[in-house]
Amino acid sequence: MDAQSKSFLYQYLNNASPTGFESSGQQIWLDYLKPYTDTYFTDVYGTAVAVVNPEAKYKVVIEAHADEIAWFVSYISDKGYVYLKRNGGSDALIAPSKRVNIFTKKGIVKGVFGWPAIHVRDIAKDEAPKINNIFLDLGCESKQEVLDLGVHVGCVAVFDDELTELNNKFWVGRALDNRMGGFMIAEVARRLKENNVKLDYGLYIVNSVQEEIGLRGAEMIAARIKPDVAIITDVCHDTLSPMYKPVEQGEQACGRGPVLSYGPAVQNNLLDMIIDAAEQNNIPFQRMAASRSTGTDTDAFAYSSGGIASALISLPLKYMHTTVETVHKDDVENVIQLIYNTLLSLKAGHDFRYIK
Incomplete structure (x- = not known):
């Protein structure tokens, strides 16, 4: 990775x-991408x-998707303690002793999640x-x-936590789910431009909002763009870390490469194209069965606008929805390479239908 x-x-x-409240991050993301793309647009809720x-x-x-889990202030006691509601899948169990930034019209206000001593x-x-007993001071x-x-x-x-490295192998921080995905698709666009790749189709690099509360941003933007193909990247669990159940949840691990999902929302001909790109370019990958839905923006794209050929490339991650989400650097690079090489193999007009 260069500087x-x-x-x-x-x-x-x-x-x-x-x-x-994704707009500040979306601006950072767009500013990085502008030299490598022809134009951009945003929608009324902030998808870029x-x-x-x-x-x-x-x-x-x-x-x-661009958004991260957070909290809403919902009640302020007479003694000045602040109680909250979840904004997305926030975990009350990890909150005590954590520091927070509260965003106000006057700027950031610092706070801490208090908790009585053992x-x-x-x-x-x-x-x-629990959500009904944690509080901010x-x-x-x-x-x-x-x-x-x-x-x-x-x-x-x-x-209030920031990105760090672990043993020079891993990235660690909050919101790797899924701003690491936003980073990876931005790097794909950069490499296409710097390698002077001429695509014969329109490429839409999409950073959707509001995934954490039900894929809402993807639903809106899929209906607006009406693409022919959608390749989604998100995160999945490293099930070989402690307290997971690989027999029930599948076997995926950091450091073993991108994870490719099977499931009704995944278009199998597109999935086969991605697998071919991995095999032809010696990119390691893993497989995962998603059952009824993937739980990612893949579902929103697949079932939009009469059906869009969609597939999911996941980045294995430890400790999801904590402040120490952890991903392997090699996996990040291999997801970038897999999306990049899949785009090179795709040609305008490709018909992914099963029956023609």
Whole structure:
């Protein structure tokens, strides 16, 4: 990874982009992509799309989602403690002792998730952190003091953690799900431009909003673009890390390459093209069965606009929806290479139908 890519990665990953409030991260992402694409557009809820060959009739999407889990302020007590609701799949169990940034019209307000000490709790009846008992301490002694800081019901709070490296092999941080995907598709666009690749179709590099609350951004943008093909990248669980059940959840692990999903939403002819690209370019990959749905933006694209040939390339990840989400550097590079080489093998007008 060169210095330019690494600088973008850190700037993009360290920026907060909670669901419904993704615009600052989207601007960072678009600014990076502008030199490598022909044009761009955004929709009313903030999904960002950079385009190569916008005049082309045959349209191919590569997509990730931009949003991260967070919290909404929902109640402020008379003593100045702040209670919350989830914004996406936030985990109350990991919250105590974490620092947060609360975003207000006056700027960022710092807070901490407080929790009583172990020796003052009744261990036999010890209650786990839950959404109805975790709270933020902003250093205020009254509700009015909280309000004076600019914090009100509806403000969004994000864990205050940044991207780091682990043993020079892994990236670690919050929101790798799925801003690492946004990074990877941006790198694909950069490499196409720098290698002077001339595509004979329109390429739409899509960074969707609001995936964490039900694939909403992808639903909106798929209906607008109406692509012929969609290749989605997201994350999946490293099931060889402790406390997973590979017999039930499949066997996927960091460091073994991108994970390719099988399931009704995945168009098998497109999947075969991706597998061919992997095998022809010696890119390691893993397989996963997704059952009824993938749970990713793949589902939104596949079933939009009369049906779009869609497939999912996942990045294996440890500790999803924590502040120490962990991915292997080699997997990041191999996802980029797999998407890149699949795009090289795809030609305008390709008909993915099973029966012709």
